[in-house]
Amino acid sequence: MGSSSAIFNGNSRYASDFQSVIDRTVAIASLPISQLNNEKDKLTNQSTALSAIDDKFTSLENAVAAIQNSLGRSSFEVTVTDDSVASATVGDGAMEGTYSIEVTDLGAYTTTLTADSGPLKVTDPSKQNISAQTSFTLTVGTTKYDITPQQNTLNSLAGAINATAGADVRATIVNVGPASAPDYRLSLQSTKLGDLGIQLSDGTDLQTEQVRGSTARYKVNGASNEAESGSRTVTIAPGLTVSLLAKSPAGAATSITLIRKSSAASDALASFVTAYNAAVDEVDKHRGQGAGALNGTPIVNDLSRTLGEMTDYVASGDRISSLASLGIEFDRTGKLSFNALTFMAADLDDSAGVLNFLGSSTSNGFLNTATNALKALRDPVDGTIPTTLTSIQNQISTEDRLISDNQDRVDQLKQQLQEQMAASDALIAGLEQQYTYLNGMFQTMLANASQYQ
Template sequence: MSISSAGIGSGIDVNTLITQLVEAEGVDKSNRLDFNEAEYLGDISAFGSLKSALSIFQGAVRDLQDTADFQLRSALSSNDEVFTATADETADVSQYGIEVVQLAQAHKLITTSGFADTDTIGDGTLTFTQGDDSFSLTIDATDTLTDIRDAINAANDNTGVSASIINVDSGQQLVFTATSSGLDNAITITAVDSDGENSDEFGLSRLVNTQLNTPSAAQDGQIKVDGQLISSNNNTFSDVLDGITINAVSVGAGEQLTVAQDREAITFKIDTFIANYNGLVDTFNTLGSYDAATESAGLLLGDSTLRGISTLIRQEISSSVTGLTGPFSTLAELGITTDEEGKLSLNSETLNAALDSNFDQVGQLFAASNGIANTLDMAIEGYIGSNGIIDSRTAGIQVSVDDIADQREALDRRLVSLESRLLSQFTAMDILVSSLQNQSNFLTQQLANLPGAYNSNSNN
């Protein structure tokens, strides 16, 4: 007799029983794999947080790594409405008296006559000259003011003349504007008129300088520095004082330019250095501490990598730099000290005094080859650089994560095999129980049919 479904012969819910047995076999191992995977992934995340905090701090460290940064200069104008200025590291620290005598202007000319839009001007040649440069246009007898404007603007050899048309009560007027300011860019217009008269009030002669109004004369910008007059084609003076560029804004006298070390840029970088270091300390504490109140531990509590980098950085922060020529060898001498929480704090008065007296030597403490910034950068790079310690640790943990996936697949295969084996065993049991049941029923029937056999349903 064949059994089509497990449990029919025995009356047992075999499928449920097998499911429970398989789950009981796999649950502990599966939970253990889940737990281990969560720990590994937590470690990877923790190392990611550590690497990020180190990278942020490294950025602030590298901003203090270049000695040129401590040679930056600031240029302060006593009146930004008269002039502004910038300075680079080559500028001398000093003060200068500044007067803006006049602003540079671009030359502008306009026709005195008004023309109808259909008027032809005359034929011949127009030549535009600016300094040593010039270009010429051939004008046809049919050309209107618009045609001449377009020809000027489209000329490939145009030396710097822009043409436009304005519409006034008397008609159209042609405007010539130098595209650059200054005397060297003044526009001179001459004509070779077909009528033979090149400066009269007819034909192309109407477009030469003597027949034009001048709403804006060509003019150089002029300033005085400590009483000395300097001219420029524009309002920018970049070759007057080494490393300094002065921009004239409006006419004015009695102003002052102050060039100093750029303390604001340096103090900003030092403030960022301190803030990012303190953020790193917070990360160290979060990942490596134990909270007794909540009985919770940081993900990297007791980890050798976290302990190693935190110890190394703290040592570099508090160490003394040897071989410097200046008066500073520690951060504490700049007013940067460590508080009870292991974080840095700044005494601004001490730092300002150090910058006032020894600006360049402050830079040496950070940016010398064995200075604090360089040694910190090398220490951090060993941990977060390509193939650094953190990458190696993370890669090793990832191998364990990948191995858990392999273990899960192996566990699934074992459980499938176990389920199949149990199903076979219970099916065989069902067949046996069914066979025994059939034999019992047969024997009971045979015994009931024997002569004189007891029948509980018969009458006595």
């Protein structure tokens, strides 16, 4: 894009006048460019302002997510009365309470070992195998699997078994002989508890059963019936997983107590209040006297409406029915404030009510309302903020194109004016030279004539 300023260098006495004509004409022609630049500056300022607002609402969105996380697994304290019998892990969906488990049978994994007679003796598993055959059949229960090792060695055979998908068998190599006379054998063990036979064959059975598997058995919360499991890791309640470590003493159940810590949720609510107030402050920059670049645009009202939807949420019919019940209220300046003591008192008095009011981001409650409201603003595909930013950027691109097109026309006009003025100046300069020449001749003639009078 060229420059609109023009420096005209002429030879006639009217050169400066020609320059003035060029400057004035170019200035008038450039007025639309000035208007376009002003509009572009306005749009750029709006884009910058909206990006700053987006940062605040991103922080607010993260703060809402943090409240959800504070109610999850990390918020619970777990106490197990006998950690030699069981350990507990908390997941999403867990609820406060005391649970009990009595392990009546820890269960067993079926285990087999290469038979004493029949299979070949192996002293070096990297070079020898328990059979001269190159293909085998692994039978697990009633299911058969074809096993073809890459090499005819015990190491390769064990690797091929371990690579068999769905067999649920783990192969290891053990030395049952002394160091002076190694005797390496293949040990096969099921990865699931239960009454399940395991055999490896090359046409002849190669394994001898050492342990017959059985399922784990346990009782939950004093139930008379026993539950069975093919794993020593069991889920006894939503979000509560227990690892069975040992058989319980007869008739003695192990208690597992889950207590949700109020501090995690309290800290998350305090952070939410801070992020909310920061978002309000950023939006308010574009209202009233000395308002910012977004003053008068629809998005300011959209942002304010979203903030209002979040704090106006009410759960009708419940004791914990509003943010005020959790200690979150507007102060005299119109900003949110948080009273941690009020929240802790509400949580101690009606923990279930607090959880019910807050709900979750995906189903109901305050968190669902806040999450959906913020998503409507910040969704990358059709959120109000991203689509508005994209629209502004498109308008800026349009302004740039119009500025460039107009500048090209002004530059072309300037070039034409310079050429026209140069031609006019040259013509006038020629006439001035002729005038000077003729005037000189005339003056000479007058001087000569006066000498003869």
